Amino acid sequence: MTRPYISSKADDPWARIWFDTSPRHLAGPGDPRRVTQALRAGGWKNYGDPDFPHVVLASPDLRHTLVLEPAPDTYASWWRISSNADGQHWHASFGGNTPVEIIAGFTDALLHPAPASELDVWPTLQAADWTYERDERGNESARHPDGITSMERRATLTSYYFAWTAEVALPTGLGGQKRLWHAYFDDRTPCHLLAGFATALADPAPVSRGHYDVPHAHLVTQVERGAQGEQLAAAHDARLKAIRSAVRKARRSAAPTTRPAPAPATEVTTPVTRGR
Secondary structure, X not given: OOOOOOOOHHHOOOOOOEEEEEOHHHOOOOOOHHHHHHHHXXXXXXXXXXXXXXXXXXXXXXXXXXXXXXXXXXXXXXXEEEEOHHHOOEEEEEEOOOOHHHHHHHHHHOXXXXXXXXXXXXXXXXXXXXXXXXXXXXXXXXEOOOOOEEEEEEEOOXXXXXXXXXXXXXXXXXXXXXXXXXXXEEOOOOHHHHHHXXXXXXXXXXXXXXXXXXXXXXXXXXXXXXXXXXXXXXXXXHHHHHHHHHHHHHHHHHOOXXXXXXXXXXXXXXXXXXXX
């Protein structure tokens, strides 16, 4: 059966001219395959319904799941990640306009073992000139120099249960705000995953986007330079290859190294011939 040619965004990165776009946290969603194909390269399987517009991925041990379900409202939670690893249940979510490069900072960390020591989010943001504050209740927050981007760990209004959020909130001009994107993290979310997210969020490197393929063109700078179709595809393939290699190495390191003890040797008795 001949497959018909049907133009779609799945034809990227060859189907358009790419622009270096900065800052990355205002660049819009990007190609979701940066997240989904990286997880697939790490051994995750797709359990989605091919006739429904969503992606449902699960880790090889089924302890982590990712659901991508686009919604009419780009400010809704398109990405949902859940875990029941080691008896610790946690979840995270990201809005449709969250740049995939920033989500990948979180999901890529799922593919690697947790570090021996916990990583702290705030020094990463402070090193990027974010301002940090902590109040008497233990609420913590950091704000980007642009004044519209923030990350917080804050108690709910009715309890001392903490939750993490990150968001870009644009002023409406009437004293209110409208979110460009929003991320939520359960307070049980492992610190190294949050640190991966914060590192990607604070990264000053531009990301590739099509011209005006951003939610708010006036908030970003787009320059027609840098990698184009073949180079972007090659870089993506190299990224997937590196992930496969790292995951295989981690699995070999985690595999039992002890060998079963050899079976005891069977004693051979030499018959004694009696003399006459």
